[in-house]
Amino acid sequence: METNQNFESSPMHQPSNSPNFFQSSTAKILMVGLLTLVLLIPLQYVKTLIFERADRQKEVIKEINSKWGESVYMYGPVLKVPYTHYSETKISNEKTKQITVQQTAETRFAYFFPDKLNADINVKTQQKNRANYQSVIYTSLLNFKGNYQYPNFGSQSIPAENIQWNKASIVVKTNNIKSITGSVQVAINGKSYTFEPVQEDEGRDSVASLETRPFDIKSAFASGSANFDFKINYKGSEQIKIVPIGKMTSAKMTSNWPSPSFDGNFLPESKKITDNGFTADWKVSHLNRAFGQKHFGTLPNLAAYTFDVKFLIPVDQYQQNERAAKYGFLVIGLTFLVFFLIQSVSKICIHIFQYSMIGLALIMFYTLLISITEHSSFTLAYIIAGISVVVMIGLYSRSILKDLKFPLFIIVSLSALYSFIYVIIQLENYALLVGSIGLFAILGAVMYFSRKIEWK
Structure with missing residues (x-):
């Protein structure tokens, strides 16, 4: 009996208290970062679509000009x-x-x-x-x-x-x-x-x-x-x-x-x-x-x-779509970062599949933008595509995050981000200056809201 008591108290058979790596914040942020890189593949297909439509426009313009007068x-x-x-x-x-x-x-x-x-x-x-x-x-x-x-x-x-x-x-x-x-x-x-x-x-x-x-x-x-x-x-x-x-x-x-x-x-x-x-x-x-x-x-x-x-159209619709698509990686990365910070603060688990659905919705913004632009103005298309994506992600995040304040925060953040990018697209001489100041402010906000998160 004494031998059995010693065996049961042996350290090799005590339950482990060490945390699982795949449940840690480090693993989660690595997976989210990897997903962000994977989503660059469909985003690149969207850019290719824009280039193809722009080339088609050049061909049509060349045909019109050759028949009318060059x-x-x-x-x-x-x-x-x-x-x-x-x-x-x-x-x-x-x-x-x-x-x-x-x-x-x-x-x-x-x-x-x-x-x-x-x-x-x-x-x-x-x-x-x-x-x-x-x-x-x-x-x-x-x-x-x-x-x-x-x-x-x-x-x-x-x-x-x-x-x-x-x-x-x-x-x-x-x-x-x-x-x-x-x-x-x-x-x-x-x-x-x-x-x-x-x-x-x-x-x-x-x-x-x-x-x-x-x-x-x-x-x-x-x-x-x-x-x-x-x-x-x-x-x-x-x-x-x-x-x-x-x-x-x-x-x-x-x-x-x-x-x-x-x-x-x-x-x-x-x-x-x-x-x-x-x-x-x-x-x-x-x-x-x-x-x-x-x-x-x-x-x-x-x-x-x-x-x-x-006598040229200063910035045509495809140039504006191309400039908008260049900020796709920024939009996806910042949106995922907001969800990750909310997840870390609220202790709500967000599955990698749910991150994937949010990322695909963000990419759909650009396909909506280019398709609607071809039938209306760029500004109207941007508003329609932006509202559609923000509402979709807001409703989806409501089912994930349960509490109403976090989905509202996401809706406000996405709306501000799309508005900021639209302003940069419209600017020419001051685009770099405004973009740099905006990114600096965003980085400061992320540092402020993440300062009290326990990363262990």
Whole structure:
């Protein structure tokens, strides 16, 4: 009997008081963290869906623009004067040792830019819809006025008799003659000349050319200079790019588009932008450019010397959805953290399956957001998706947490988090600053509420 008593009191057979690791706070937070990482997989699928829809939008916009009219690049009018260039070739006869000189004649061209160029540009935009996609298209009237000085060939030492004064013409260079509407004419000292498309092989400027029929410079420039009036109409999309080729170029553009983007080598000297459109003015001197007023042989590539105006939707729906999805990991992580803190404070057990359901509901927010956005505005879609997810998680947490105060706290926290992210998405210049301050405040709140939790 004494032996049995000693055996029963042996330490090896006493019940263990050590806590189970899988019931500890450390194990629970590790599992929640692992679940958060696993949920990044469906979140990445949502981002891929957004990218696919955005690519589809680009394809549709490109198709709409190609049928209506693409972006416009142009410069002109340029005075083109042909001249005869003679070259000599020495031919040596090996048998007779005689050298003969063979002279060949070749027609070359001189290009003269206007001395003064005034441009008045009016652009009327509209948004064209196809299914759920939008594109900005426009009709434009470009009116150019100015004058030419009498062409001077002195810098090239070209004899006057070699210049074909009666075969001069006016040239306009543009990237897309398909976008031009109606006839195009230029009036020189009151006499009208019609443009026709021509095929040119010379030059490095790989754009199409419009050219008038030949005329006699001596009669057109009877007073020593010539005034011109030139109009052209375009159907285009996205942007307009114009090269200021005048010795002094003054341009004014008016449009009903409320959010233009000014780009290119020259920005407007003044601009006024309202909800009803904008007005912008440019003044460019020949001293501001890296090309002169006359060119012999070929025209240079002038695409780098434009002033541009873009007619684009500033932040489209897919860009906003993409920016919202970037905060998905933050939303999931903070929501799980709130539930974990509530679990630690209230001693209520929340199963990993319940965490999974909450995480999937948070991901469903982004699929709801992108699908509703395609049929309405981003703001309305964000409100609908946010309310739906917050109500679903609130009701679900009510069944888990029993007490009403914790579900209400979760609803308020999620609403504040989604509102905070919406504000960041709408901001551009201050997004990083506001986001950093907000995250700092959230971290401080988490540290405050978790300070008394017993982590053993």
